[in-house]
Amino acid sequence: MNILVYLETSPNGLKRSSSEALTAARALAGGSHITGIMFNGTPAAFNAAGEYGLQRCLNINDKIIEQFSNGLAAIAISDAAHAIGAKIVILSATATGKDIAPRIAVRLQAGLLADCVELIPSGDSVEAVRPIYAGKALIRVKPETAVVVATLRPNVFTARKTERTTVAVEAFSFASDKDVRTSVVVSTSQNMGTIDVAEADVIVSGGRGLKGPENFHLIEELARSLGAAVGASRAVVDAGWRPHREQVGQTGKTVAPSMYVACGISGAVQHLAGMSTSKVIVAINKDKEAPIFKVADYGIVGDVFEVLPKLTSKISAVTGRH
Amino acid sequence: MNVLVCISQVPDTTTKITVSPDGKSMNPQGVKFILNPYDEFAIEEGLRIREKFGGTVTTLTVGGESAKEILRTALAMGSDTAAIIKDEERQDSYIVASSIADVARSISPDVILFGRQSIDFDSFAVPSMVAELLGWPNISMVSSLTIEDHSVTAERDIEGGKETIEATLPCVIAAQKGLNDPRYPKLPDIMKAKSKTISEHPKSSAVRRVNVLDMKLPDTKRLNKIFGESDQELDEVVRLLHEEAKII
Ligand SMILES: Cc1cc2nc3c(=O)[nH]c(=O)nc-3n(C[C@H](O)[C@H](O)[C@H](O)COP(=O)(O)OP(=O)(O)OC[C@H]3O[C@@H](n4cnc5c(N)ncnc54)[C@H](O)[C@@H]3O)c2cc1C
Ligand SMILES: Nc1ncnc2c1ncn2[C@@H]1O[C@H](COP(=O)(O)O)[C@@H](O)[C@H]1O
Numbered sequence: 001m002n003i004l005v006y007l008e009t010s011p012n013g014l015k016r017s018s019s020e021a022l023t024a025a026r027a028l029a030g031g032s033h034i035t036g037i038m039f040n041g042t043p044a045a046f047n048a049a050g051e052y053g054l055q056r057c058l059n060i061n062d063k064i065i066e067q068f069s070n071g072l073a074a075i076a077i078s079d080a081a082h083a084i085g086a087k088i089v090i091l092s093a094t095a096t097g098k099d100i101a102p103r104i105a106v107r108l109q110a111g112l113l114a115d116c117v118e119l120i121p122s123g124d125s126v127e128a129v130r131p132i133y134a135g136k137a138l139i140r141v142k143p144e145t146a147v148v149v150a151t152l153r154p155n156v157f158t159a160r161k162t163e164r165t166t167v168a169v170e171a172f173s174f175a176s177d178k179d180v181r182t183s184v185v186v187s188t189s190q191n192m193g194t195i196d197v198a199e200a201d202v203i204v205s206g207g208r209g210l211k212g213p214e215n216f217h218l219i220e221e222l223a224r225s226l227g228a229a230v231g232a233s234r235a236v237v238d239a240g241w242r243p244h245r246e247q248v249g250q251t252g253k254t255v256a257p258s259m260y261v262a263c264g265i266s267g268a269v270q271h272l273a274g275m276s277t278s279k280v281i282v283a284i285n286k287d288k289e290a291p292i293f294k295v296a297d298y299g300i301v302g303d304v305f306e307v308l309p310k311l312t313s314k315i316s317a318v319t320g321r322h
Numbered sequence: 323m324n325v326l327v328c329i330s331q332v333p334d335t336t337t338k339i340t341v342s343p344d345g346k347s348m349n350p351q352g353v354k355f356i357l358n359p360y361d362e363f364a365i366e367e368g369l370r371i372r373e374k375f376g377g378t379v380t381t382l383t384v385g386g387e388s389a390k391e392i393l394r395t396a397l398a399m400g401s402d403t404a405a406i407i408k409d410e411e412r413q414d415s416y417i418v419a420s421s422i423a424d425v426a427r428s429i430s431p432d433v434i435l436f437g438r439q440s441i442d443f444d445s446f447a448v449p450s451m452v453a454e455l456l457g458w459p460n461i462s463m464v465s466s467l468t469i470e471d472h473s474v475t476a477e478r479d480i481e482g483g484k485e486t487i488e489a490t491l492p493c494v495i496a497a498q499k500g501l502n503d504p505r506y507p508k509l510p511d512i513m514k515a516k517s518k519t520i521s522e523h524p525k526s527s528a529v530r531r532v533n534v535l536d537m538k539l540p541d542t543k544r545l546n547k548i549f550g551e552s553d554q555e556l557d558e559v560v561r562l563l564h565e566e567a568k569i570i
Contacts, residue, residue: 070450071459093446095480099462102415102450111531112415114445127535132443136339137348140535183459183489188480196482202569226570244500245479250335250441251359251499259569269336280567281544282559288548297544297567298559302551310553314560318570 001029001124004086006077007036007049007057008096014048016199017092019159021152022052025090028121031055031165037080037172039073046167053162058084058172070096071182074103079174081108086147088126093151094198101151111143113150117256117277126150134250134273154199155256156277195229197246202259203275205231205248209264209285209304213241218308219263225316231255231275233265249274264304267292284308323375323469325368326431328382328422328452329361329396331389332442339539346534347413348442357392360437363497366504368435369400371469377432378402382425382523384418386410390520397515398507405521413534415443419451420526426456428523433474436496438463446496453494460494461487465501 003025008015025034036049036057046057058080077100081089089104091097093115105112117138118129127142128150197203204226206219216230223230232242234249248255250270260278265271267283267290275281276295283296286303293299300307316322333339334354342349368379381396383389384407393404407421426434436449446462453460465484466477474489479498507515547562549555563570 071453074454095463095478098446099450099460102419102445102447103454105416105447105531106419106451106454109531112445112447112451113532114415114447131540132537133333133337133339133348134335134441134444135540136337137341137537138540139346139537142533142535143531144529144533145531183461183474183487183493185485186475186488187486188483189486190483194482198481254444259563259567273335276542277540280563280569282563293546293548295542295544296546296548298562299546299548300551300556300559301548307551307556310551310556311560314556315563315570318560318564 001033001088002084002086003029003034003088003090004077004081004084005034005036006089006091006097007038007045008092008094009038009041009045013042013044015092015094016159017094017154019048019052020154020157021090021092022049022054023160024119024152024157026053026162028088028119028126035084035086037077039068041169046169050165050167051161052159053165054167055165056168056170059169060172060174062173062176067184067186069182069184070099071103072176074100074107075176076174078104078107080172081147083172087124089147089149091149091151093153097151101149105149108147108149109145110147110149111145113141113143113148115153116150117153117156119150131277135276136273153256155201191245197229197231197248197255198253200229200255201257202226202228203231203248203255203257204228204261204263205233205265206236206263207233207265208235210236216241218304222261222308222312222315225312225319225321227319227321233271262292263308265292266290267295323371323377323433324429324431325371325377325379326382326426326429326434327364327368327379327396327401328434328436328448329365329392330358330383330437330440331355331385331392332358332440335441341537341539345536347537355388355391357395358437358440360439360497360499362504363499363501364435364437365396365399365401366502367467367495367497370502371433380405380429380431382407382422384409384412384421393520394515395507397518398512399505400511403521404518405523407523407525409525413443414530414532415445415447415451416531417526417528419448419455420528422448423452423455424526425523426452432491433469434494436494438496438498449494449496458492458494459489460496461489462496463498464495465498467495467501
């Protein structure tokens with residue numbers, strides 16, 4: 001069963017979601033059946049992939065892909081899937097992965113298993129579990145096609161290193177159809193110095209209980225002690241206290257970190273929709289009846305203005321981060 | 323400029339989901355259905371494009387008879403015409419996308435607008451599939467859009483930042499919150515929308531590519547350990563995070 005994994009790179013190597021995808025692929029098939037594909041892969045990225053057991057990686061260094069285009073990326077990945085006879089194509093359910101996976105599925109006449117939280121081997125194919133209704137239900141889905149495209153929700157599959165392998169990199173060229181009417185990325189802006197909630201391993205979120213934007217330094221300080229990203233409820237985003245990119249929930253981002261700390265957040269269903277699959281949930285709220293406590297592993301009934309400074313210094317003492 | 327807006331009817335966000343006796347789908351009994359929140363941004367953007375360039379806005383949904391309700395909302399907001407493709411199931415994004423692509427081929431819009439995701443299936447799939455089926459460019463999670471002559475410039479949200487994308491028309495756009503502030507329909511327009519005709523288009527003959535085997539409610543067991551705000555109790559929380567949860 002050959003598997004093709006689309007690997008997204010970052011300036012320091014491989015995106016963590018891609019290491020997770022490689023680990024998930026390894027659970028389905030032996031290393032020799034797994035091929036990676038990268039666009040403009042760097043030595044750092046190939047090395048990182050090797051730590052997760054990748055043995056073979058196709059690399060596209062085509063001039064035409066310098067300006068990233070989702071339509072062309074889909075053509076390239078589909079061609080690669082054909083070339084290696086892939087039965088399964090795996091991507092991460094990142095902004096890019098979610099954008100191109102449906103196109104690849106159409107091109108390969110493959111069933112699309114979107115936003116999976118579990119992959120289950122089934123004969124020479126795979127089934128998947130995925131959340132629907134904003135995580136309020138889980139469905140098990142089975143492709144009816146010979147080839148399958150799956151996207152994996154970031155932070156759900158654990159990335160595990162394995163005995164380091166040397167990655168054989170092969171230049172891959174695809175039949176880029178210059179006439180394809182397509183969209184191209186002309187520029188990218190990153191929010192410097194902040195970890196995005198969608199990619200963070202730990203998130204500290206603040207809600208209306210913080211009373212005003214001037215008090216969010218309490219959230220930022222706790223986040224720093226944990227090496228966490230800052231998140232927010234919609235109430236505080238709508239009030240203009242925090243930027244929309246930090247919003248967690250139905251109309252914000254869906255996150256699944258190792259730990260989610262909700263501070264002064266009531267726990268409305270739309271908020272829970274975005275974070276209820278977090279591995280450990282900590283809630284701080286002065287109202288012991290707040291719905292957030294129903295989904296919390298560790299709940300602290302108390303005033304954020306009292307609790308946060310104390311908790312931050314106690315955690316800093318353990319983590320050494322200030 | 324002719325615009326096609328695709329909208330979906332979904333359970334209200336506060337719905338408590340229960341499983342049907344078939345074990346594979348949501349029990350619709352007592353559930354309130356609404357217009358998918360992201361699709362409101364798509365309708366609004368369609369109307370603004372028409373206001374700027376002229377042309378028509380057609381709104382389309384794939385769904386059961388009751389989905390006509392959201393088409394009436396779109397008509398009341400100002401959509402010129404509305405169409406439905408009858409398909410009660412719509413669990414397979416590919417069939418939904420194929421049905422939409424068939425209609426798009428017959429009416430040749432300049433832009434097709436979608437919401438970022440449907441809040442029932444959360445697949446983020448239909449817009450890109452339609453684009454691929456038509457051989458068009460698509461831009462997803464669009465929070466800002468400018469159309470000039472035959473080119474489109476859009477900003478889209480990515481992890482940790484934004485991307486600026488350029489594309490040519492015809493093009494598929496999926497709207498993110500922030501793109502605009504959807505208007506509220508006025509009462510007389512709501513009344514007028516009730517008597518407008520809704521045309522019907524055939525469902526695609528595409529075959530299912532994915533089947534649902536079963537549906538379960540998530541196992542939401544949490545430790546539910548509750549503490550007060552004393553120093554001692556906070557020390558205990560930190561100890562548990564360190565030793566029990568092994569998170570710090
Ligand atoms: C279609 C739709 C989509 C939505 N999408 C989202 C979404 O994506 N994300 C989202 O978050 N919401 C979303 N919402 C809004 C959601 O319903 C809630 O209104 C929102 O989550 C509330 O935010 P909050 O918890 O910060 O504020 P509140 O509900 O006002 O809660 C504040 C909490 O802080 C506590 N508190 C107050 N003072 C203190 C103190 N000193 N110390 C400790 N605790 C204190 C209170 O007890 C209370 O529980 C959506 C709503 C709709 C209708
Ligand atoms: N049944 C449907 N009928 C019309 N449009 C739909 C339907 N399902 C999804 N869409 C559109 O596709 C977008 C993304 O949906 P999804 O791919 O299901 O997350 C939605 O916001 C709608 O604009």
